[in-house]
Amino acid sequence: MITQLLLRALDRKAVWIIAALLAVAVAVPAANLLIPAGQPGHVPTYLVTLFGKYLTYAMLALALDLVWGYCGILSLGHSAFFALGGYAMGMYLMRQIGDRGVYANPVLPDFMVFLNYKELPWFWHGFDMFWFAALMVVLVPGLLAFGFGWFAFRSRVTGVYLSIITQAMTFALLLAFFRNDLGLGGNNGLTDFKDILGFNVQAAGTRAALFAASAMALALSVLVASAIVNSKLGKVMVAVRDAESRARFLGYRVENVKLFAFVVSAVIAGIAGALYVPQVGIINPGEFAPENSIEAVIWVAVGGRGTILGPIIGAILVNAGKSFFTGALPEYWLFALGGLFVVVTLFLPKGIVGLVGQIRAGTTRRNSTALDRQSAQAESGVDVKPSPEPAE
């Protein structure tokens, strides 16, 4: 049953994406570590980390696409799940600092000493163990999505109302995490990380390994997403997106379908956040900002929603653009982003991937009609008018 599911997941497109990601997972770290600096082909460490960050964004975009593109749930709070995964990883990294902090307290992180904590808050226990932190990376976003989705989908909150309450959810978390007495570092968040699994987070080798882990996690997410959307459940998700009440009258429990997609998506987003934090070296409440969630929606829209490749391409291109603009023309980035959204909405309703598909379909159709016409002319010797084509 499971093998069947996996076989179906590996359709041609997914195989190509996964193969490309695995190749990147090997090639980029190799180009960084094996080719000495200064020689052609060398990839500097800062670029490895930058690309690693893009890959975690791509995972977030893929997660969002699973609920928005395939199931029609426009979540404007997905960065909350990303940030929660990030915080779980950040807590592990804080505990790894040990007595190397400024205050040299072997148990309490610096900010707790500074805020006069006498002992570790209960929810920090266990985070010194990697397996526990990894479990929380999956569990915390998953449970939040389950609880939130359970109530929202059961009460049939849909469309713009759902978008607004997802936005409210991430904003509420933003405010909560800003508070010092929450015990998670308040405004400053968690930073000054030293080690991950015993390796120095700053070392080139660790950074290359984190990059490879991000690429492989993205490949795994592609596999999972592809398995879901290629199954009958994936068809039900699209059915719910396009005609929710029809699906209901066919006997499908729409709320359960949505809940499943939402939880899987939140877990993928959480893992992405956990991989993001050691690469950027900090997690703070800013990651919960509603703007971040909205930016993720733009990545998906630009790349092409309802496709597996689209969100990955969208996230990487938009963020590469952002890195370029904020470096070269910092004042214009927000204009460029806004303009991009307008252009995509007006001219590329199916995103970049959809545009490529349209061009390809256009050329084959033109070729085939041209051929038809030629052969028809050859047969009858009469000039044949092109028949009107159905609008798509």
Next chain:
Amino acid sequence: MTSKLGTMLYLNGVSVSFDGFKALNHLSIIVHPQEMLAIIGPNGAGKTTMMDIITGKTRPDDGEVFFDGRTDLTRLDEAQIANLGIGRKFQKPTVFESHTVWDNLELALKKPRGVFSALTYSAANDDVARIEQILETIRLAGRRGDLAAGLSHGQKQWLEIGMLLAQDPKLLLVDEPVAGMTDSETVETAKLLKEIATTRSVVVVEHDMSFVRELGARVTCLAEGTVLAEGSLDQVSQNPQVIERYLGR
């Protein structure tokens, strides 16, 4: 009112009002197993509201709604009612436009509806054979791979009827099945529905009187949320009240 035992659908004294407007007013209707009932009536008579109540979309303020003589439908939601064996065709043809004709039928096919059974589903030979058979019945065999969005209005109506068949319900509620169909398609649809009614109960809501005549079924005329007249089409269409309120002179 007679006993609900042995009925397929039993509505007794059903009332519902929206913001003071009484959409249904003590409506009582019975449908027997393997029987077809045609419902006619002017706009606003409560025909669609009645379907909404049977399928769980709207809750009645008052009255009883029983399926198969024993199941109280007023306590269940849409998905539960659909899984009991009540299929509904909407007034406006509603199919999954971005799925192929085949996938539309596969989604409707009577199978476990749970999330995980859908995730691990793969079509058995029986399922494929059943879909092929339905495709023949609804004359869309040649378009199985096309997106439903590309079908004509009449073909969408047929696809939706095909989806109802795939659901294998005991009771079909069919809202204006021939709207937008040509005369020959209308005749074919009547034939198809009559055939379905030999094994299941069918409730058809329709405005097209020639189609209702074609069906040859028992007729109920609704007006202002209550039954105006019942009987054969001839009896009903000669009823002075029906002429006054619906058919016109």
